[in-house]
Amino acid sequence: MTATQAPEAPVDAAEDAVFSVRDLWKVFGPKADRIPGSEYAALPPAELREATGCTAAVRDVSFDVRKGEVFVVMGLSGSGKSTLVRCLTRLIEPTSGTLAIDGEDVLAMDRARLRELRRHRTAMVFQHFGLLPHRTVLDNVAYGLEIQGLSKAERRSRAAELVEKVGLAGLEDRRPSQLSGGQQQRVGLARALAVDPSVLLFDEPFSALDPLIRREMQDEVVRLHREEGRTMVFITHDLSEALRLGTRIALMRDGGIVQLGTPEEIVGSPADDYVAEFVRDVPREQVLTVATAMRPPLAGESERGPAVRPDATVSAAIEAVSRSGDPAARVMDGGRLVGVVDHACLLDVVAGTSATDGPAAPGTPDAPREVTL
Numbered sequence: 001m002t003a004t005q006a007p008e009a010p011v012d013a014a015e016d017a018v019f020s021v022r023d024l025w026k027v028f029g030p031k032a033d034r035i036p037g038s039e040y041a042a043l044p045p046a047e048l049r050e051a052t053g054c055t056a057a058v059r060d061v062s063f064d065v066r067k068g069e070v071f072v073v074m075g076l077s078g079s080g081k082s083t084l085v086r087c088l089t090r091l092i093e094p095t096s097g098t099l100a101i102d103g104e105d106v107l108a109m110d111r112a113r114l115r116e117l118r119r120h121r122t123a124m125v126f127q128h129f130g131l132l133p134h135r136t137v138l139d140n141v142a143y144g145l146e147i148q149g150l151s152k153a154e155r156r157s158r159a160a161e162l163v164e165k166v167g168l169a170g171l172e173d174r175r176p177s178q179l180s181g182g183q184q185q186r187v188g189l190a191r192a193l194a195v196d197p198s199v200l201l202f203d204e205p206f207s208a209l210d211p212l213i214r215r216e217m218q219d220e221v222v223r224l225h226r227e228e229g230r231t232m233v234f235i236t237h238d239l240s241e242a243l244r245l246g247t248r249i250a251l252m253r254d255g256g257i258v259q260l261g262t263p264e265e266i267v268g269s270p271a272d273d274y275v276a277e278f279v280r281d282v283p284r285e286q287v288l289t290v291a292t293a294m295r296p297p298l299a300g301e302s303e304r305g306p307a308v309r310p311d312a313t314v315s316a317a318i319e320a321v322s323r324s325g326d327p328a329a330r331v332m333d334g335g336r337l338v339g340v341v342d343h344a345c346l347l348d349v350v351a352g353t354s355a356t357d358g359p360a361a362p363g364t365p366d367a368p369r370e371v372t373l
Contacts, residue, residue, distance in 0.1 A: 023061075061255075073249075076237055126203055197230075218244055267288060290314060
């Protein structure tokens with residue numbers, strides 16, 4: 001999709017949708033159920049509180065989370081992002097709207113079905129770890145499997161595999177108090193993975209970590225997604241984290257989605273002044289791809305210059321041109337010349353003067369992006 005204000009969602013969910021959300025509201029207050037669809041629905045937050053005593057934490061939100069993607073929900077404090085992710089498994093009950101997982105109506109689930117959803121089909125990684133202090137690393141990781149009723153031998157074997165996967169081999173018998181913050185978060189991640197959920201839900205999991213450890217944990221998410229292709233919904237207030245991890249990003253403000261798109265669409269074609277201000281300091285060349293900067297090749301340009309892919313970042317093309325000493329790089333897609341990027345094209349992107357709302361690059365992968373901000 002192009003980077004425009006979030007469009008009205010179609011009635012039918014996308015075929016590959018894991019979560020499908022339509023017209024979702026969560027309103028807190030004495031008249032909560034009267035707000036959606038009423039004359040109060042369009043009021044700004046302060047006016048809504050004054051007129052009704054209610055707060056709309058999630059306002060008329062619609063989106064699909066596609067299988068295998070990292071769907072990032074980003075916004076400042078109070079934007080509604082954490083409330084939204086909790087609505088997905090009814091840890092918070094939505095006020096109105098529709099919500100489905102793999103086509104099944106989540107709002108119609110009884111208690112037994114909700115337990116199954118939370119224990120088997122989804123798993124959440126929290127900001128403050130939520131580890132059991134009296135249990136070892138291995139037993140913390142195995143906790144969800146214990147709840148599922150697996151035998152002690154089965155759950156400890158599975159937990160040992162996950163401890164190694166997240167880089168904690170050798171620490172199985174330590175208690176949480178003996179671990180660093182980053183190690184504790186790895187335990188939380190392993191515990192979530194242990195139940196083999198369809199969807200991993202991350203609620204600002206790294207915001208309490210030091211910058212270097214936070215970077216390590218982002219690397220871990222990128223690696224796990226690359227290896228497993230698991231569907232993830234990731235909540236963050238940090239733009240650089242969203243751009244680095246997200247296949248698509250939903251940017252929230254005052255409970256609503258201001259823009260929904262790829263990192264490239266968010267940075268290259270902001271939907272409004274709010275989004276433009278949000279991304280103003282982002283190094284565009286590290287997010288935008290060569291496909292947005294290239295021009296048609298001229299005669300004789302098909303044989304000279306380094307080759308780059310359409311989905312390579314502009315910064316990668318700048319490095320390739322700089323190293324080669326050639327005036328331009330050839331944009332090659334499957335052995336076919338599809339364009340050229342020269343100094344002028346590349347400088348336009350850096351300066352923010354290029355047109356970046358063209359079609360997406362062929363073969364652009366749906367995977368976390370390697371962005372350094």
